[in-house]
Amino acid sequence: MNEAWQQALSRVPELLAAHVQISVSALALAMLICLPLAIWAARSPRVAAVTLTIASLIQTIPGLALLALFYPLLLGVSALIGGGISAFGFLPALLALTLYALLPILRNAVTGLTGVDPAAQEAADGLGMTGSQKLYYVEAPLAAPTIMAGIRTAAVWTIGAATLSTTVGQPSLGDLIFAGLQTQNWTLVLAGCLFSAALAISVDLLLGLIERGIRERRRIWAWAGLAMIAAGLLVATLPLMIARDNIVVIGAKGFSEQYILARLIGSRLEEAGYAVRYRDGLGSAVVYQALSEGDVDVYVDYSGTIWTNQMQRSDNLPKAEMLEAIAQWSSHSHGVKMLGALGFENTYAFAVRPEDARAKSLRTLDDLARVSSDFNFGTDVEFLERPEWQMVRDAYPIRFKNARSFSPTFMYPALVSGEVDVISAFSSDGRIAANGLVVLADPKGAVPSYEAILLLAPARAGDQKFVAAINPLIDAITVDNMREANYMVDREGDKKTPRQAARWLNEKLRE
Amino acid sequence: MPVSGPSIRLKNISRHYGNVCAVDGVSLDIAAGSMVALVGLSGSGKSTLLKMMNRLVEPDGGEIIIGADPVDSVDPHILRRRIGYVFQNIGLFPHMTIARNIAIGLELAGETEGRRERIAELLELVELPQEMASRMPDQLSGGQQQRVGVARALATRPGLMLMDEPFGALDPVTRDSLTDQYKALHQRLGLTTIIVTHDMAEALYLADRILVMEAGRIRADATPAELVSGNVGEEAEALVAIPRAQAAHLIALGNKS
Ligand SMILES: Nc1ncnc2c1ncn2[C@@H]1O[C@H](COP(=O)(O)OP(=O)(O)O)[C@@H](O)[C@H]1O
Numbered sequence A: 001m002n003e004a005w006q007q008a009l010s011r012v013p014e015l016l017a018a019h020v021q022i023s024v025s026a027l028a029l030a031m032l033i034c035l036p037l038a039i040w041a042a043r044s045p046r047v048a049a050v051t052l053t054i055a056s057l058i059q060t061i062p063g064l065a066l067l068a069l070f071y072p073l074l075l076g077v078s079a080l081i082g083g084g085i086s087a088f089g090f091l092p093a094l095l096a097l098t099l100y101a102l103l104p105i106l107r108n109a110v111t112g113l114t115g116v117d118p119a120a121q122e123a124a125d126g127l128g129m130t131g132s133q134k135l136y137y138v139e140a141p142l143a144a145p146t147i148m149a150g151i152r153t154a155a156v157w158t159i160g161a162a163t164l165s166t167t168v169g170q171p172s173l174g175d176l177i178f179a180g181l182q183t184q185n186w187t188l189v190l191a192g193c194l195f196s197a198a199l200a201i202s203v204d205l206l207l208g209l210i211e212r213g214i215r216e217r218r219r220i221w222a223w224a225g226l227a228m229i230a231a232g233l234l235v236a237t238l239p240l241m242i243a244r245d246n247i248v249v250i251g252a253k254g255f256s257e258q259y260i261l262a263r264l265i266g267s268r269l270e271e272a273g274y275a276v277r278y279r280d281g282l283g284s285a286v287v288y289q290a291l292s293e294g295d296v297d298v299y300v301d302y303s304g305t306i307w308t309n310q311m312q313r314s315d316n317l318p319k320a321e322m323l324e325a326i327a328q329w330s331s332h333s334h335g336v337k338m339l340g341a342l343g344f345e346n347t348y349a350f351a352v353r354p355e356d357a358r359a360k361s362l363r364t365l366d367d368l369a370r371v372s373s374d375f376n377f378g379t380d381v382e383f384l385e386r387p388e389w390q391m392v393r394d395a396y397p398i399r400f401k402n403a404r405s406f407s408p409t410f411m412y413p414a415l416v417s418g419e420v421d422v423i424s425a426f427s428s429d430g431r432i433a434a435n436g437l438v439v440l441a442d443p444k445g446a447v448p449s450y451e452a453i454l455l456l457a458p459a460r461a462g463d464q465k466f467v468a469a470i471n472p473l474i475d476a477i478t479v480d481n482m483r484e485a486n487y488m489v490d491r492e493g494d495k496k497t498p499r500q501a502a503r504w505l506n507e508k509l510r511e
Numbered sequence B: 001m002p003v004s005g006p007s008i009r010l011k012n013i014s015r016h017y018g019n020v021c022a023v024d025g026v027s028l029d030i031a032a033g034s035m036v037a038l039v040g041l042s043g044s045g046k047s048t049l050l051k052m053m054n055r056l057v058e059p060d061g062g063e064i065i066i067g068a069d070p071v072d073s074v075d076p077h078i079l080r081r082r083i084g085y086v087f088q089n090i091g092l093f094p095h096m097t098i099a100r101n102i103a104i105g106l107e108l109a110g111e112t113e114g115r116r117e118r119i120a121e122l123l124e125l126v127e128l129p130q131e132m133a134s135r136m137p138d139q140l141s142g143g144q145q146q147r148v149g150v151a152r153a154l155a156t157r158p159g160l161m162l163m164d165e166p167f168g169a170l171d172p173v174t175r176d177s178l179t180d181q182y183k184a185l186h187q188r189l190g191l192t193t194i195i196v197t198h199d200m201a202e203a204l205y206l207a208d209r210i211l212v213m214e215a216g217r218i219r220a221d222a223t224p225a226e227l228v229s230g231n232v233g234e235e236a237e238a239l240v241a242i243p244r245a246q247a248a249h250l251i252a253l254g255n256k257s
């Protein structure tokens, strides 16, 4: 087995355990909600119509959006009741997945309960059963196979959708898929898909066994299926039960540089004796919040991001003053410690093809503004909505012919092949140099500085050993080395894993 | 013949479904221990009238008294546990063994003592072999299933049996033997039985009193002998005409050979 597979597999037990935990919790909660609701709905067509409509509506919301919606919702609720609710990780994932599991369970339970043979119902009434006796002796057992089929469908959906909970910081097999997609590490993607598919298939088979056991009234099958599920649950969640006090959680947003820096931080903390865990692929908005609440212990952010997103500032300060202001603000408002800047910047950089730069003498954003009406703009999915784009347009009269969004992976090829003429690249991206692209200068200083900064959770701010382990990273990474490390992970051939790139980068630290 | 069944009194009972008047002001006294047949065309209100006696259907107006107590003096489920109910679609619980189906009334009443013996006794009563006890309903023929239906209804020793076309779906031979056997049971146990049927021949054979219903009302109330001798109204005469013609035909055939 090669190293890529070994690396992927080494993370599987823990992620599988978390995946099982979140899926089972969501499924259990959905059953807890749906089964009483179905009993009510089976007795009242109005209730059935309303609840089924709501459940179907929820089902039309894409899973990713549903998860994303719970983050601001929980933040709002938390603010309303004076804090204490974590909008990060388990809770939003649980709620979103539960909502997602409602429809199949509810629909089948209502169908099953209303579909009970009228003769059996009349007999039950005629014998003098009360409502609950009728449910217990007749309706529930006769509807059980149909209900079970609904639970089975919900289980498969939930296990699949649980991969998306990575985006709100709940570990799952999706961690492998998202990280793999970002770094084009197909081994990771494949491992994530294989294990979540295998999980879904085995759960489906076992629930199917139970369903058949009930349908054909062979108790032994139902019990066997149940026992196997219980055993599987126990084995799968074993890694979660091993005592894990004082585990450091290292956060990373969803791109290669973040994965590499997280591994760099992690390897140093491991050397210092800490047990570490990675929470990769976190949304920009989620990760700072998670840090301030202690769900994440440390991660790398960028000064301009904190400045515009968290502090809601639209003015611009010189680099040193801005860093100072950020350190002050995060310490005061959240107790977050800014340990310092890593020494390189990853800002938005407008890049053009070298032949265009030469032919049209493009050196600055002023030059770009001059030709912008003939230029097609390629950008990442969020840039056009970000304040930086507004700042650039306020400073330079840029009006592009049109704009298209790409994932970073495809943005560079689009520029090289001439599909677009200018892109909003990231200045530390190794693909700029590798493709010989020309980065245009920003003489008016419109784009705020994006110094990489190391942020610590409030609880870690006073941890001397912790600080000592990662303090050597401050001012120690040059932009060239960062580009090189990024390129190792991003390039097509001879790809390295983020861990390998982090090892390489650790060798190159500036004293 | 010991009588354990109660008497029944209906006072001006009505029941509407929207514009349809299913039962229209019926008043009636039924003596304890009698076997009363309710006959009439389909839709004439027989089932509705029967089901009001165990409150599977609630009347719009009027009063029903079984024995000494109005039916609404207790919760419906308590009332129904004291009344045996058998109907055409049988409604055995497909997920329970025959034994459990028979004993379900005892289970509801919390009677755990001697359940096994009672099941054996009931199987014998409805003339089913003991080894049926462990079978599932779908392994029995229609006739056997309805025997179980009768046994189930009798399990808690009710005095009153309400039967809604109980043998209507069975083949004639099975039906005849069941009718015969039930008649014997009724007499042996001293039950009060009200049986709905659309088969006048069955009613004439089985009942000691026949009520002919039409459009929610009782149009004729007579003993089988009175019915056969005529003079009880057109509706009744029309219903009796069929078995009479059949009998005559059979006799004619017999004379020829
Ligand atoms: N649940 C019900 N809803 C509406 N109409 C009903 C219902 N039950 C009976 N009816 C109507 O009441 C009338 C009497 O029905 P029923 O008592 O079943 O007659 P029978 O048993 O003599 O065939 C019929 O017109 C029938 O359509």
Ligand SMILES: [Mg+2]
Residues within 6 Å of the ligand: B046, B047, B048, B164
């Ligand atoms: Mg009827």
